[in-house]
Amino acid sequence: MPTALSVNVNAIAFLRNRRDLPWPSVEGLGRVALEAGAQGLTVHPRPDQRHIRFSDLPVLRKLIDAEYPNAEFNIEGFPTRQFLDLCLESRPEQVTLVPDDPSQATSDHGWDFRRHQEFLAEVVRELKDSGIRVSLFADGNGDVDAMKLAKKTGADRIELYTGPYGGRYGDPGSAAKILDLLGATADSAHALGLGVNAGHDLTVSNLSPLISRIPYLDEVSIGHELTADALVHGMAETVRRFRRACGQKVA
Incomplete structure (x- = not known):
């Protein structure tokens, strides 16, 4: 199966929040992305609501349920009680747990599975008891033992943190070395029966080489560059371009 594309709409929400106005519309551009064939939408509701607002969640849930029932809603964030309650209310198909401090500008590292295994196992159990697939943000450093510990939490998938790979856009040799480590991490997770997102x-x-190395990649969640490309190509065409990079057939 081709890798699924989930469009992260945080950057759209961040732009909207610069003014006390309803545009650009997170719902409207989410609809354009899904109509263009994206397999899902991703949000990261931070405690300060600096991009996605808590009030966006039921709107996007309704959009998917009413108009694109085959699409998925993915909510990512640090598992505070408030975050978990939002997830349980919104009923996403997937929750991606990230080890972010609330003050961080963006996610920049995976979980320390040795330190947080028991904590994560409790959170994973609660979410899965509600029928929600759980993915854990993970560093792509080739640590096989870390993947074994991730598996023991009961999670369904890991999400490879590909920031270091994307950050080497001007250094192909360095990017290739990081890609090898991402691939080794993914291979370890896959062998253990974990699904792999990125x-x-x-x-x-840089998406095509990643998928060539990890052909069983289940899903990619993309926001910043996809939103930047949409300023040039428009949202619908940008989604189609990323879908092609995912190996999907696009008319």
Whole structure:
């Protein structure tokens, strides 16, 4: 199966929040992305609501349920009680747990599975008891033992943090070395029966090599570059470009 594309709409929400106005519309552009064939939408509701607002969640849930029932809603964030309650209310198909401090500008590292295994196992159990698939943000550093610990939490998938890979856009040799580590991490997770997602600083140009190395990649979540490309190509065409990079057939 081709890799699924989930469009992260945080950057759209961040732009909207610069003014006390309802545009650009997170719902409207989410609809355009889904109509263009994206397989889902991703949000990261932070405690300060600096981009996605808590009030956006039921709107996007309704959009998917009413108009695109085959699409998925993915909510990512640090599992505070407030975050977990939002997830349980919104009933996403997937929750991606990230080890972010609330003050961080963006996600920049995976979980320390040795330190947080028991904590994560409790959170994973609660979400899965509600029928929600759980993915854990993970560093792509080739640590096989870390993947074994991730598996023991009961999670369904990991999401490879691809920021270091995307950040080497001007250094192909360094990017290739990081890609090898991402691939080794993914291979370990896959062998253990974990699904593998990926996200952070992925582009049309670096996505294809990633999928070539990890052909069983379940899903990519892409926001910043996809939103930037949409300023040039429009949202619908940008989604189609990323879908092609995911190996999907696009009319």
